[in-house]
Amino acid sequence: MGRIVQKFGxxxxxxxxxxxxxxxxxxxxxxxxxQVIVVVSAMAGTTNQLINYIEQITDLYDPKExxxxxxxxxxWNAGLMxxxxxxxxxxxxxxxxxxxxxxxxxxxxxxxxxxxxxDAIEAALVNTEIVVVPGxxxxxxxxxxxxxxxxSDLTAVALAGAxxxxxxxxxxxxxxxxxxxxRLVSKAQKLGKITYEEMLEMASLGSKVxxxxxxxxxxxxxxxxxxxxxxDDKPGTIVVSEEEIVEQQxxxxxxxxKEESKITLLKIADKPGIAASIFGPLADASINVDMxxxxxxEDGNTTDLTFxxxxxxxxxxxxxxxxxxxxxxxxxxxxDSNVVKISVVGIGMRSHAGIAQxxxxxxxxxxxxxxxxxxxxxxxxxxxxEEYGELAVRALHSAYGLDSN
Amino acid sequence: MGRIVQKFGxxxxxxxxxxxxxxxxxxxxxxxxxQVIVVVSAMAGTTNQLINYIEQITDLYDPKExxxxxxxxxxWNAGLMxxxxxxxxxxxxxxxxxxxxxxxxxxxxxxxxxxxxxDAIEAALVNTEIVVVPGxxxxxxxxxxxxxxxxSDLTAVALAGAxxxxxxxxxxxxxxxxxxxxRLVSKAQKLGKITYEEMLEMASLGSKVxxxxxxxxxxxxxxxxxxxxxxDDKPGTIVVSEEEIVEQQxxxxxxxxKEESKITLLKIADKPGIAASIFGPLADASINVDMxxxxxxEDGNTTDLTFxxxxxxxxxxxxxxxxxxxxxxxxxxxxDSNVVKISVVGIGMRSHAGIAQxxxxxxxxxxxxxxxxxxxxxxxxxxxxEEYGELAVRALHSAYGLDSN
Numbered sequence: 099m100g101r102i103v104q105k106f107g108x109x110x111x112x113x114x115x116x117x118x119x120x121x122x123x124x125x126x127x128x129x130x131x132x133q134v135i136v137v138v139s140a141m142a143g144t145t146n147q148l149i150n151y152i153e154q155i156t157d158l159y160d161p162k163e164x165x166x167x168x169x170x171x172x173x174w175n176a177g178l179m180x181x182x183x184x185x186x187x188x189x190x191x192x193x194x195x196x197x198x199x200x201x202x203x204x205x206x207x208x209x210x211x212x213x214x215x216x217d218a219i220e221a222a223l224v225n226t227e228i229v230v231v232p233g234x235x236x237x238x239x240x241x242x243x244x245x246x247x248x249x250s251d252l253t254a255v256a257l258a259g260a261x262x263x264x265x266x267x268x269x270x271x272x273x274x275x276x277x278x279x280x281r282l283v284s285k286a287q288k289l290g291k292i293t294y295e296e297m298l299e300m301a302s303l304g305s306k307v308x309x310x311x312x313x314x315x316x317x318x319x320x321x322x323x324x325x326x327x328x329x330d331d332k333p334g335t336i337v338v339s340e341e342e343i344v345e346q347q348x349x350x351x352x353x354x355x356k357e358e359s360k361i362t363l364l365k366i367a368d369k370p371g372i373a374a375s376i377f378g379p380l381a382d383a384s385i386n387v388d389m390x391x392x393x394x395x396e397d398g399n400t401t402d403l404t405f406x407x408x409x410x411x412x413x414x415x416x417x418x419x420x421x422x423x424x425x426x427x428x429x430x431x432x433x434d435s436n437v438v439k440i441s442v443v444g445i446g447m448r449s450h451a452g453i454a455q456x457x458x459x460x461x462x463x464x465x466x467x468x469x470x471x472x473x474x475x476x477x478x479x480x481x482x483x484e485e486y487g488e489l490a491v492r493a494l495h496s497a498y499g500l501d502s503n
Numbered sequence: 504m505g506r507i508v509q510k511f512g513x514x515x516x517x518x519x520x521x522x523x524x525x526x527x528x529x530x531x532x533x534x535x536x537x538q539v540i541v542v543v544s545a546m547a548g549t550t551n552q553l554i555n556y557i558e559q560i561t562d563l564y565d566p567k568e569x570x571x572x573x574x575x576x577x578x579w580n581a582g583l584m585x586x587x588x589x590x591x592x593x594x595x596x597x598x599x600x601x602x603x604x605x606x607x608x609x610x611x612x613x614x615x616x617x618x619x620x621x622d623a624i625e626a627a628l629v630n631t632e633i634v635v636v637p638g639x640x641x642x643x644x645x646x647x648x649x650x651x652x653x654x655s656d657l658t659a660v661a662l663a664g665a666x667x668x669x670x671x672x673x674x675x676x677x678x679x680x681x682x683x684x685x686r687l688v689s690k691a692q693k694l695g696k697i698t699y700e701e702m703l704e705m706a707s708l709g710s711k712v713x714x715x716x717x718x719x720x721x722x723x724x725x726x727x728x729x730x731x732x733x734x735d736d737k738p739g740t741i742v743v744s745e746e747e748i749v750e751q752q753x754x755x756x757x758x759x760x761k762e763e764s765k766i767t768l769l770k771i772a773d774k775p776g777i778a779a780s781i782f783g784p785l786a787d788a789s790i791n792v793d794m795x796x797x798x799x800x801e802d803g804n805t806t807d808l809t810f811x812x813x814x815x816x817x818x819x820x821x822x823x824x825x826x827x828x829x830x831x832x833x834x835x836x837x838x839d840s841n842v843v844k845i846s847v848v849g850i851g852m853r854s855h856a857g858i859a860q861x862x863x864x865x866x867x868x869x870x871x872x873x874x875x876x877x878x879x880x881x882x883x884x885x886x887x888x889e890e891y892g893e894l895a896v897r898a899l900h901s902a903y904g905l906d907s908n
Binding site: 114117118148151152154155156159160162163164165166167168169170171173174176177178180181182184185191192194196197240241242 | 519522523553556557559560561564565567568569570571572573574575576578579581582583585586587589590596597599601602645646647
């Protein structure tokens with residue numbers, strides 16, 4: 099007998115028919131003799147509708163009340179899922195965040211899970227009850243909290259960790275993790291397994307199947323995550339620790355992110371503390387900086403600094419920099435949102451030389467100019483002009499031998 | 504300084520504009536120096552939408568999960584109201600049923616309130632906080648319960664009682680209680696005051712402004728209820744105890760209910776226990792019987808029995824009676840749903856003779872045949888053919904001198 103967490107995302111529970119379909123997947127696991135914990139998102143569109151109501155009232159909303167409002171969508175879907183399961187003859191019961199309780203910190207609208215009180219749901223599971231939990235919500239100081247973007251995945255992973263589940267299945271509208279976005283690369287292949295570290299890089303690079311926080315939490319708890327489709331019964335992609343992948347691919351996938359913009363500061367003073375004087379104010383404004391490249395100084399006095407920010411933060415970032423321009427001593431600020439970040443990710447990269455070189459060659463062959471380069475232990479990222487993005491992904495997918503036959 | 508409960512019904516909080524409008528009414532009371540408790544319904548239509556989802560899954564739903572689902576609509580509206588109040592500069596906070604807690608029995612989907620834990624909200628009120636409470640919901644045994652139809656009014660009245668409020672304003676889409684339905688009787692007048700007892704009769708007779716349970720609860724707690732419009736600032740109708748009405752009207756209003764059907768059992772045995780053998784099975788099937796008339800026996804052996812049931816229960820009632828027909832010894836069962844119940848209600852009736860006689864005369868003058876008569880201490884009801892209903896209401900409204908000039 100196993101213990102399985104099944105999490106159904108917004109498109110998997112978008113209406114009553116979808117909920118019934120999802121309930122059948124729970125029945126299958128139950129009939130295998132498994133204990134099942136079901137985590138549900140709100141119906142696709144519900145959360146946006148509720149946020150729209152909030153925005154009609156105020157832009158500067160109180161996050162405590164925001165949480166009361168937006169948690170309602172998952173609440174009613176948990177009830178509907180419990181009814182759909184009962185309708186299949188199962189003994190099912192919904193458990194809201196405050197009922198379990200899923201304790202979080204008090205940072206409303208983006209709370210972090212501090213702990214899960216498992217006694218009551220353990221007893222329910224042992225009693226062959228299906229435990230249905232609304233994702234995205236917890237409780238702190240007797241008030242509802244929500245976990246921020248991707249919060250339902252977090253709920254699923256946290257429950258899987260706390261309950262020592264054998265597997266945590268994330269049902270979504272894609273059937274797994276691919277070597278590249280199948281919409282761009284027709285020869286992309288579904289990966290059977292991927293490591294947490296690779297998945298983390300993929301997530302942070304714009305592959306939106308799983309949020310970074312969920313992958314981190316799964317890695318910390320050692321939860322076997324599976325990403326799979328809610329619209330068929332095929333196995334998906336399992337995210338596991340490195341040891342569980344016997345034959346490591348050098349490169350697991352090519353990912354692309356269009357949501358980055360490049361900022362270049364020309365002729366800044368080349369002296370200690372200059373980086374802090376630039377990135378400090380950006381951090382204060384909650385702007386995340388990604389790739390940072392500083393060239394060596396040519397004249398010994400000034401240098402150029404290039405970095406990327408999320409395109410949604412670009413306007414804000416430029417405002418911050420312009421108000422500080424005199425203090426910092428910047429000659430000129432150049433912004434470019436017409437760029438795309440292409441990354442090659444693979445855990446096997448650590449033990450293989452020449453990965454980056456193969457990337458540069460493949461791009462040069464296609465006449466694609468590289469604007470910025472940045473590397474980590476298991477990835478190489480480059481920034482290229484947006485119009486070359488898809489060509490670059492396809493070229494690299496072939497170059498690393500990832501194309502299907 | 505007073506303490507006021509303001510309850511906004513579904514049409515009063517049907518969208519964000521309505522919620523902002525309602526919030527302004529709260530601000531007015533706050534600015535008078537009053538402590539304010541706000542009770543909100545779900546947006547008009549929301550609860551029906553949620554019930555529709557449930558019905559797409561199953562007809563025989565688990566009321567525990569029903570409560571989790573349908574309570575969501577009031578929950579998010581409470582959050583939106585708190586935000587709208589904050590946006591007006593008020594210190595407002597939502598309190599869900601389980602947070603307060605509003606303790607109920609365990610009869611999910613139609614729970615009764617057992618008690619309200621007031622310490623935390625008392626402290627909030629003293630601290631000039633506006634306390635926003637979703638109507639219709641409570642908690643029992645760590646699970647959400649709902650209070651059934653008209654539940655938000657019940658929440659408002661229970662809070663007003665528990666918190667010793669000076670007044671409980673029910674904001675709705677009508678501006679008060681009238682001497683008759685203004686859509687039928689153009690000369691109907693708004694009542695300034697009405698007694699609990701009269702309001703109870705009006706409510707049970709189909710005037711849908713307030714549910715019977717809320718009026719009963721208000722009477723038990725001695726809560727001053729005011730029914731008023733959410734779309735203007737005029738005073739509405741205050742429901743008070745008899746002592747507070749100095750000059751009692753003999754008749755306060757004429758009400759009409761089309762939702763009744765008449766059942767006549769011909770030639771039943773005239774012997775002890777026969778009524779119990781008929782109404783027992785109906786009660787077992789949860790069918791409420793309203794007017795009951797039994798004529799004296801002509802031949803000493805058989806008699807005829809007429810009673811009314813809600814038209815929605817008619818089919819069910821006839822099934823129950825037909826399966827029992829042999830046991831009971833019924834000659835024939837006649838059903839008639841083409842009837843309307845007209846009632847004359849007034850607390851002053853107790854001390855005035857001839858009220859019923861005036862009714863019979865007024866109806867006879869218009870050539871309206873009376874099918875059934877039933878009386879209580881403060882009302883006289885008759886059943887007439889449906890096509891005469893509106894004529895009867897108008898005739899009686901004039902006969903009792905209720906027409907406006």
